[in-house]
Amino acid sequence: MLKKNIIAVLLSVSLPFAAHAADSYSMDPQHTYAHFSVNHLGFSTMQGRFDKSSGKVTLNRAAKSGSVDVTIEAASITTGFGKRDDHLRSPDFFNVTEFPSLTYKSSAIKFKGDTPVSVEGNLTLLGVTKPVTLTILAFKCANHPMNKKEMCGADATAQIKRSDFGMKFGLPNIGDDIKLTFEVEA
Numbered sequence: 001m002l003k004k005n006i007i008a009v010l011l012s013v014s015l016p017f018a019a020h021a022a023d024s025y026s027m028d029p030q031h032t033y034a035h036f037s038v039n040h041l042g043f044s045t046m047q048g049r050f051d052k053s054s055g056k057v058t059l060n061r062a063a064k065s066g067s068v069d070v071t072i073e074a075a076s077i078t079t080g081f082g083k084r085d086d087h088l089r090s091p092d093f094f095n096v097t098e099f100p101s102l103t104y105k106s107s108a109i110k111f112k113g114d115t116p117v118s119v120e121g122n123l124t125l126l127g128v129t130k131p132v133t134l135t136i137l138a139f140k141c142a143n144h145p146m147n148k149k150e151m152c153g154a155d156a157t158a159q160i161k162r163s164d165f166g167m168k169f170g171l172p173n174i175g176d177d178i179k180l181t182f183e184v185e186a
Contacts, residue, residue: 022060025186039175052076
C-alpha cells in the first residue's frame with residue numbers, strides 16, 4: 001500500500017511538469033531559407049539566399065519561452081549569377097573557406113498572447129558575434145495536412161550592418177544595411 005501511495009504522489013507531482021514540457025522541432029531543410037537584400041550602387045536592390053541550413057526550434061507555449069538555433073552554410077549562397085556568387089564566397093565577402101557557416105542562437109523569445117513575436121539572439125558572421133533581434137511577421141503551428149504530424153512555420157526579418165561583422169568590401173557603393181528574411185518550417 002505504501003508503494004502505491006509513493007507512486008501516486010510521484011505521478012501527481014510529475015504530471016504538471018510534463019504538461020508544460022517544451023516541444024522541439026527540427027528545421028525542414030527543403031522548406032527553410034535565409035534570404036538577404038542589399039542596395040547595389042543606389043540603382044537597385046540585389047537579392048540572394050542561402051540554400052542550405054539546419055537548426056532546431058524549441059517552444060514552450062504555456063511558459064511563453066523557447067529557443068532557436070540555426071546554422072547556415074555560407075557556400076550555399078546564390079544570387080542567380082555564378083560570377084557574383086563566387087565573389088560573394090571569396091574573402092572580400094563571406095570568406096567561406098575560413099568561415100564555412102553563419103549561426104544564430106537565441107537568448108529569448110518574446111510572446112504577445114500565445115504567439116511569438118520576436119526572437120532576441122546572437123548572429124555570428126565572419127567570426128564576429130553581434131546581437132540581432134528577429135521580428136516574427138507570421139507564425140503558425142498545426143498538424144501537417146499530409147503527414148498529420150505537428151509542425152510550425154514562421155517568417156521573420158532583421159536588419160543588420162554588414163560592416164559591424166567586418167564585411168567592408170565595396171562600401172559605400174554596395175550598401176551597408178542588409179535586410180535578412182528567414183522562412184522556416186520545422
